[in-house]
Amino acid sequence: MSVDDELVLRVDDLVRHFPVKGRLPFTSGGVVKAVDGVSFDLRRGETLGIVGESGCGKSTLARMLVGLERPTSGEVRFGDAVVHAARGRNLRALRRRIQIVLQDPYTSLNPRRTVREILLQPFEIHPDVLDRGRRLDRVKELLDLVGLDGSLHLDRYPHQFSGGQRQRIGIARALALQPDVIVCDEPVSALDVSVQAQVVNLLERLQRELGVAYVFIAHDLSVVRHISDRVAVMYLGKLVERGPERLLYDAPAHPYTKALLSAVPVPEPVGRAQRKRILLAGDPPSPVDPPSGCRFRTRCWQATETCAITEPVLAGGDRAVACHYPLAAA
Amino acid sequence: MALLEVEDLRVSFPVPGSGGDATSSVHAVNGVSLALESGRTLAILGESGSGKSVTAQAVMGILDEPPARVAGSVRLRGRELLTLTPKQRDRVSGEEIGMVFQDAMAALNPVYTVGEQLGELLRVRRGLSRSAARRRAVELVDRVHIPAAKDRVRDYPHQFSGGMRQRIMIALAIALEPDVLIADEPTTALDVTVQAQVMELIAEIQRDSGMALLLITHDLGVVAEVADDVAVMYAGRIVERATVQQVFAGPAHPYTEGLLASMPRIDRRDEELYAIPGAPPNPARLPAGCPFHLRCPRADDVCRATLPVLEPLPDGRASACHHRKELLHVGG
Numbered sequence: 001m002s003v004d005d006e007l008v009l010r011v012d013d014l015v016r017h018f019p020v021k022g023r024l025p026f027t028s029g030g031v032v033k034a035v036d037g038v039s040f041d042l043r044r045g046e047t048l049g050i051v052g053e054s055g056c057g058k059s060t061l062a063r064m065l066v067g068l069e070r071p072t073s074g075e076v077r078f079g080d081a082v083v084h085a086a087r088g089r090n091l092r093a094l095r096r097r098i099q100i101v102l103q104d105p106y107t108s109l110n111p112r113r114t115v116r117e118i119l120l121q122p123f124e125i126h127p128d129v130l131d132r133g134r135r136l137d138r139v140k141e142l143l144d145l146v147g148l149d150g151s152l153h154l155d156r157y158p159h160q161f162s163g164g165q166r167q168r169i170g171i172a173r174a175l176a177l178q179p180d181v182i183v184c185d186e187p188v189s190a191l192d193v194s195v196q197a198q199v200v201n202l203l204e205r206l207q208r209e210l211g212v213a214y215v216f217i218a219h220d221l222s223v224v225r226h227i228s229d230r231v232a233v234m235y236l237g238k239l240v241e242r243g244p245e246r247l248l249y250d251a252p253a254h255p256y257t258k259a260l261l262s263a264v265p266v267p268e269p270v271g272r273a274q275r276k277r278i279l280l281a282g283d284p285p286s287p288v289d290p291p292s293g294c295r296f297r298t299r300c301w302q303a304t305e306t307c308a309i310t311e312p313v314l315a316g317g318d319r320a321v322a323c324h325y326p327l328a329a330a
Numbered sequence: 331m332a333l334l335e336v337e338d339l340r341v342s343f344p345v346p347g348s349g350g351d352a353t354s355s356v357h358a359v360n361g362v363s364l365a366l367e368s369g370r371t372l373a374i375l376g377e378s379g380s381g382k383s384v385t386a387q388a389v390m391g392i393l394d395e396p397p398a399r400v401a402g403s404v405r406l407r408g409r410e411l412l413t414l415t416p417k418q419r420d421r422v423s424g425e426e427i428g429m430v431f432q433d434a435m436a437a438l439n440p441v442y443t444v445g446e447q448l449g450e451l452l453r454v455r456r457g458l459s460r461s462a463a464r465r466r467a468v469e470l471v472d473r474v475h476i477p478a479a480k481d482r483v484r485d486y487p488h489q490f491s492g493g494m495r496q497r498i499m500i501a502l503a504i505a506l507e508p509d510v511l512i513a514d515e516p517t518t519a520l521d522v523t524v525q526a527q528v529m530e531l532i533a534e535i536q537r538d539s540g541m542a543l544l545l546i547t548h549d550l551g552v553v554a555e556v557a558d559d560v561a562v563m564y565a566g567r568i569v570e571r572a573t574v575q576q577v578f579a580g581p582a583h584p585y586t587e588g589l590l591a592s593m594p595r596i597d598r599r600d601e602e603l604y605a606i607p608g609a610p611p612n613p614a615r616l617p618a619g620c621p622f623h624l625r626c627p628r629a630d631d632v633c634r635a636t637l638p639v640l641e642p643l644p645d646g647r648a649s650a651c652h653h654r655k656e657l658l659h660v661g662g
Contacts, residue, residue: 259523
């Protein structure tokens with residue numbers, strides 16, 4: 001047994017560029033560098049949180065991890081297999097192992113199918129997983145597992161459920177083939193606060209019981225802190241910082257991480273007038289034409305000439321930061 | 331007399347296709363009373379379907395009547411707004427009450443430049459000349475901290491980022507210097523760094539002008555950062571009304587208590603979140619008794635039978651819970 005056996009997913013220098021149409025027909029408008037060299041490992045049974053603002057490339061990353069999107073370069077390895085090189089039987093086997101839960105349970109479930117049909121579908125695509133005769137029992141088990149009544153809800157349609165219940169159905173579908181990894185792309189963002197906590201608790205319980213690893217992608221830093229063992233921060237297609245949850249939140253080393261954390265409203269009115277907040281100027285620059293050197297330098301308060309010339313690399317092991325002037329631990 | 335007084339506001343919508351029964355309707359807002367003073371910020375906190383946005387829309391006078399039926403009283407400086415003619419009401423909107431919405435792209439006109447939209451408002455309402463209106467438009471765009479205001483007034487809404495569009499909507503809302511700004515989820519669609527900028531801008535304008543702010547939000551963090559007073563809504567009613575310090579120090583309603591406990595914190599890591607069971611009720615099918623009793627750990631027979639009314643407590647706040655006294659003792 002090598003250490004690598006504990007790794008379920010290895011992501012190496014993943015890149016995805018999208019060509020943009022120019023203003024005139026038949027011209028090119030350059031490329032959107034949606035994901036531009038992202039690397040990380042995922043260990044068995046852990047939760048890696050990935051945070052970032054809109055347009056940072058986190059959803060494109062999610063789609064590449066499960067094979068819905070083909071990388072421009074780089075690779076995602078599951079065990080010894082490269083996800084995007086696999087074909088035929090191997091590809092189907094891989095897809096069983098890596099599943100996805102999407103943000104919007106209203107559009108990710110087919111409105112014309114009952115819950116029974118939705119949850120039987122994975123077994124129709126992968127018929128070798130379970131005998132036909134045992135599938136319905138398994139579907140009921142899955143519903144019970146996610147806290148829905150397996151006998152009561154089978155023949156209902158998605159619109160007959162609340163948003164939180166629909167997200168549970170989406171999670172049941174992702175669990176059907178007993179994956180090792182579930183990529184959760186903003187799984188609780190569309191839910192009310194009171195329902196969000198139910199789904200977060202459910203995901204944590206399922207991880208304890210089933211040992212599944214999560215890549216938990218979200219813009220809500222508080223939810224990510226709650227659920228993650230390790231966290232990576234993404235800015236304009238790159239990871240700028242990566243580390244264990246406590247270190248990253250309590251002592252951010254990248255200025256962007258620090259600014260992001262300080263922008264989150266704190267649910268405590270006492271002392272709010274004294275709270276120090278780093279207000280970043282402006283919006284993130286366009287990923288079509290990112291700044292030279294460090295991509296964050298246009299909004300960074302400590303940027304120097306070096307930052308405009310040399311791109312910082314994500315240096316370090318478990319705790320890594322891509323900054324020429326990392327912040328000292330407080 | 332408070333600047334803005336809302337008393338026993340009720341809003342209902344007829345439900346079509348329910349057997350032609352004309353009396354069938356959804357009661358979105360069931361007797362909401364609020365008071366907002368100059369320079370203060372009152373947050374209406376609630377989840378989807380709580381009636382918070384409909385309350386705001388009724389105060390702003392932008393509900394279509396019919397189909398909506400609005401009853402009760404909305405008074406601005408003592409003057410009743412609900413009995414005004416649509417034309418009189420239009421004058422109040424914008425002149426005395428400014429509005430900011432979640433979706434700036436939908437609220438701005440896509441075929442006119444930002445300068446034209448601001449300019450038209452100033453010419454029609456303030457009678458400014460074309461050139462004076464243009465100058466004032468530039469000032470307003472500059473006021474909301476959009477760089478190169480002189481050039482940017484010639485741009486169309488789609489040429490701005492989400493945060494910048496929200497600033498433009500704020501510029502339109504404050505153009506006529508209203509006494510009250512009503513902001514309905516103004517930062518919900520924005521990234522957290524941009525949200526912080528926009529909330530800071532609103533606070534700054536408020537400090538300078540003494541304008542009152544009615545903030546509609548689902549975000550407890552935003553409430554804790556900016557509100558003076560809080561009204562928590564559930565199923566079309568205010569279930570708790572208190573100062574922001576009171577709410578966060580020890581809520582007087584189990585729903586508020588549950589909301590606070592169910593929110594993950596940025597400043598610490600809790601083992602497990604408290605989850606309020608079930609989902610917010612459908613306003614068309616409210617349970618008997620207290621509308622929260624199906625999700626409430628304290629519910630008993632009284633709660634299942636009798637609707638609690640919003641009653642004042644000794645410390646100045648109000649709670650609509652049969653168990654409010656116990657709650658406060660437990661909470662300290």
